[in-house]
Amino acid sequence: MRKRLPAGTYLFILAVITGTAYFINLGYNDIWNPNEGFYADAVRHLLQNNNLLDFFFNNEYRFNKPPVTYWVIALSCRLFGLSEFSIRLAIVLLALGTCFLTSSISGMLFGKKTALWSGLVMAVSFQFLINTRYATPEIPLTFFFTLTMYFFVRFIVFRKPFALWSAWISLGVTMLVKGYPYLIIIAAIMASYAFFSTGRNFRSFVHKLKQYRILTGIVIALVIGMSWPFYSWIKFGNDFLQVLDTETTYRAFRYQTDWFHDLFFFPLVMLWGFLPYSLVFIPVAIASAARADYRRELLLPFVWVAVILIVFTIAKFKLPTYFIQAHPAMAVVTGWYLGQSRFSFGFERWIKRLGIFLPGMVFIMVFLAAMSLLNTGRYYLLLLLLPASSLILSYRNSDKRWILGTFPLTALVALFLLFTATVLPSLEKVRPYKEIGAAIRSRLNGKNSYVFLENRFLHNLPYYSRQKTAAISSGVLQKISVQVPYFLLAEEKDTMAVAQGSTLWKGIVYKKNSEAAFFPFLLSYYHYLHGDSSGFRKYRLLMVFPGKNILPQGYPERK
Known part of the structure; x- marks a missing residue:
């Protein structure tokens, strides 16, 4: 007689292995270009200045994102010291928290067996998983978004007023991660759920919204979520408003793109971004939506996914990371299916072949x-x-x-x-950024200087060098005039003509500014291992001792 594995034991073991994998070599890699460089240097400034409201990147004010991501990273760095590990630790802890919240939502809706499945599916969803390896707002946003929905589900299931008010407060914090558009998205999810759960009866729908205290809740969320933008507008005026407009309304309505491409962008993102279970979720979602009983049972995760899909399909500017906030709902649906057999034998057979084995x-x-x-x-x-x-x-x-x-x-x-x-x-063989920064800092003796980069900008170099960094063209390498010794990172062939300079470092650097397109970077590294270094360029770091005492035209003063 075959023995049955104790319920949940195998999944629990896998959960422990997966959670442990999140931490392996977490701090080994240098800060990634470009996005992680923004947050690493901004947090360095935050800790240095003890200023929780004004953020700097490369010694200049940075208004692009609200403060919560900076705050959670800064807290980690305050506790464990400024390092690559502590910068990313906060992200990993929030990722694990998101998996726990996803599991809890699933458990409240469908029971314990489904809960463990949903948490595991969330933990390994491909796009979510790779975003745990560097510090950007995507994971904090997903955590606070899911926290809002967790409290909303608690209110639906248990009718506890505390859960409802906690949901609105969490929504305000979500807005402090990535802006006011998420008020629209989450309020739309709540309203859509109210509309369809009442059988599309307008009077019942209005009554349900009153139960949600939607007007009071929106006010609470606005007070919290718009507090930092209001502060920044009062202090910086149009400089802040221009950045806010670029980050929100321009991206949503004025960015030029192709409508046909827009229509299929996020369905394709769903297909690869939610691997390895996207080929389970998609057919299960379609089959469940066709049945009234399953449609009612899965209504909340369905409207969660649908609202995000519709909103970001309408918005002009698109990034694959925008869809990560739908992953918890997709994980709940997938866990609901994996935790119980609800379909015909033929359907199960195709899911096993297409969604499991493939x-x-x-x-x-x-x-x-x-x-x-x-x-x-x-x-x-x-x-x-x-x-x-x-x-x-x-x-x-x-x-x-x-x-x-x-x-x-x-x-x-x-x-x-x-x-x-x-x-x-x-x-790291081809990522010498920490080494370059250390070479610069070793010659400063606590003094301030400038770092010039030929024909490019490395977003992690302000963090590693602790200096103001600027990109310059090849034609002005010999025309730089500053009042202090400065540093020049340029292609080796172009540094030969620079007089009065001493070499601090030389080696190869990836020729593209961004490592976010990871596959091309990995492909260049593969070719490098096999003798083809065309994806990289030879660079030399010089410390130059000038004679003139003026700043180059257009170069901003240090702040």
Whole structure:
């Protein structure tokens, strides 16, 4: 007789392994270009100035994002010191918190078994997972967005007034992560749920909105969420308003793009961004929406996903990260399906082939390809015991379907462990930013200077150099005139003509400004390992001792 694995034990073990994977080599990589550089340098200034309201990047005011992301990173750095690890630690902790909240929402709606599934699905959703490796607002935004929805669900289920007011307060904090558009999005989710849950009866709909204290709640959210923008407007006036307009209304309504591309942008993002379970979620969502009983049962996560999809499809400017806030709802639906058999045998068979086996096998093939192409140690093949365990246990267990559903999850976790343990650390061979910054700081002796970069801007260099940094063209390398010794990072071939300079460092730097497009960067690194360094350029760092005492035209004074 086959023994049944204790309920939840295997999933709990996988949850521990996945959570541990989040921390592996978290602080090993230098600050990533460009986005992480903004937050690292801004937090450095925040800690240096003890100013929680005015943010600086590269010694200039930065208005682009509200303060909560800076605050949570700064808290981590205050507790553990300023480092790559502490900068990212806050992000990882909020990511784990998001998984817990997703699990809790699922548990309140559908029970404990579904809860554990939903939390795990959220933890390994591809786009969410990769955003845990660097400090940007996406994970804090997802956490506070999900926290708002968690309290909203608690109010729906338990009718506790405290939960309702906590939801509105959390919405205000969500606005302090990425702006007032999220008031519109979350209020639209609440209103849509009220409308459809009352059978589209207008009188019942209005009554439901009154139960939500929607007018009072919006006022509370506005007071909290608009407090920092109001402060910045009072202090900085039009300088702040121009940035606010660029970050919000320009992106939403005036950004030029192609409508046909817009229509399919986020469905495609959903397909790859929610791997390994997107091919489970999509057919399950479609099949469930076609049945009235399932549609009612899944109404809240359905309207959550639908509102985000509609709002950001209408908005002109699009980034894949905008859809991460829909992942908790998608994880709830996926967990609802994986935790229980609700469909016909034929449907289940196709889900097993298309949504379970196919993504799992694809990730295993990517794992093997990465090992082969990037010359990792063969002992990392042991990581494939993870997906193998799900196949073996499903064969030996009476609840085959329940265990088999973990196959794509374990395959992705194995791949993630491979990258965090060996691939990402190996990239530091071609990421010398900390080394460049250390060379600059070693010559300053506490004094201020300038760093000039030829034909580019490295967003993490202000953090590592602790100096004002500017991009200049090749034609003015010999025309720089400043009153103090300065630093020049330029292509090696162009530094030969610069007089009065001493070499502090030389090596290769990735030729593109952004590493956010990670696959091209990884491809360049692969070619570099095989003797082709065309994706990188030889650079030299000089300390130059000028004779004239003027700043170059257009170069801003230090603040």
